[in-house]
Amino acid sequence: MSVSSHKPSPAPRDVRPAPASPRPAIVASNFYPHMGGVEEAVRQLALRQRASGASPLVVTMRWPKSLPPTDLVDGIEVRRHLFRGAERPPKQFLGAVLTRGAIARRVTADIRSHDASVVHVQCVGINGWYALRAARRLALPLVVTLQGELTMDASRVYEWSRVLPGLLRELLRDADAVTACSAATLAEAQEWSGIDLGGRGSVVYNGVSLDDFDVHPAGSPTGRPYVFAIGRLVPQKGFDVLVRAFASAVRDGFPYDLVLAGDGSERASLQALVSDLGVRKRVAFLGATSREDVPALFTGSEFFVLPSLHEPMGIVNLEAMAARRAVVATRVGGVPELVGDGENGLLVPPGDTAQLSAALVTLAGDRDLARRLGEAGRARAERVDWSDIALEYDEVYRRAADHLRERSLARRWRR
Secondary structure, eight states: OOOOGOOOOOOOOOOOOOOOOOOEEEEEEEESSSHHHHHHHHHHHHHHHOOOOOOOOEEEEEETTTTTTEEEETEEEEEOOOOOOOOHHHHHHHHHHHHHHHHHHHHHHHHHHHHHHHEEEOOOOHHHHHHHHHHHHTOOEEEEEOOOOHHOOTOOOHHHHHSHHHOOHHHHOOSEEEEEHHHHHHHHHHHHHHOOOGGEEEEEOOOOOOGGGSSOOOOOTTOOOOEEESHHHHHHHHHHHHHHHHHHHHHOOOOOOOEEEEEEETTHHHHHHHHHHTOOGGEEEEEEEOOHHHHHHHHHHOOEEESSSSOSOOOOHHHHHHHTOEEEEEEOOOOOTTTEEEEEEEEOOOOOOHHHHHHHHHHHOOEEEEEEEEHHHHHHHGGGGGHHHHHHHHHHHHHHHHHHHHHHHHHHOOO
């Protein structure tokens, strides 16, 4: 049976009031040791919650199977499970049907034993199926946070999955609160689903840890001044556009090298493109980079570039701002909500090699402009420190608990 055809269980007979300090169970699509924007967002949020005494639990996918089912990551309690979705391949479908009930019971038991007061889905994958059932069984408020799932998954899973589109609609209908990492992401989800979230929907930006970026610059990986870019090397990140723009700028006398951190399916083709364009000696591919090394790469750069074709928010833009570096980014998704053209960065159309190259040349030729944009960026980043974002989520949790109580009372009156 597909997820979208699952019938909700009966309304709970009673709903526990939320405690003064919420105890969240964050059910994340992925978490460390995997690296990515969602993983870092969950880590930073859980760290702030832990510091405030909220005692978060992270429940996430156990893949590869060699990962321990129980773990501590930076002092954060983690439980991993083999989440399965009933997708088309017969083996995967049968495995999900046979095991997901038992896995759902174990997830529910973990959340119950933690004495959680709210279930919080961070990025909707198959993790959302288990979170929804646990929230229903435990009569807990459900919060769903959208991180651009519809456009930013490298495998375009929402285009081929038989499970996830129905699951996301079910979550949007059933959640007591829905947040998104940008207004663009929230609007995209409502338009795609046809569900008006009304007062249940709000924007909570991903944050940045300012202290992490008050570090001394690293030595240049190339031995020369450089501009920096970081992200998954996948088509929607637009790094091929950046490489072409960089090569064009070099022909116009661009003085800096390009340092690109991250890994992915496009790495080999990007390296081949660099060679074909004759800039191999001016571009450094760092591959996957530890989070401890990243801040110094930002502060060591002249400025930062994010050439995405799609981007729900662009947390790396905030990291550049926290490091007081000007940003060159594309005008896509939620990026303009944080990067103001001429205010703390320069915005160009997505996929436009000529305009991206011109923006690189502009910043390289005007160091005062780059410095001014970088300082303005730091001021913008100070308004979304993770400590403040954690407080916003506390308020979302309380609103979600209120919504669940009101919905439960309404159901009782209808009986």
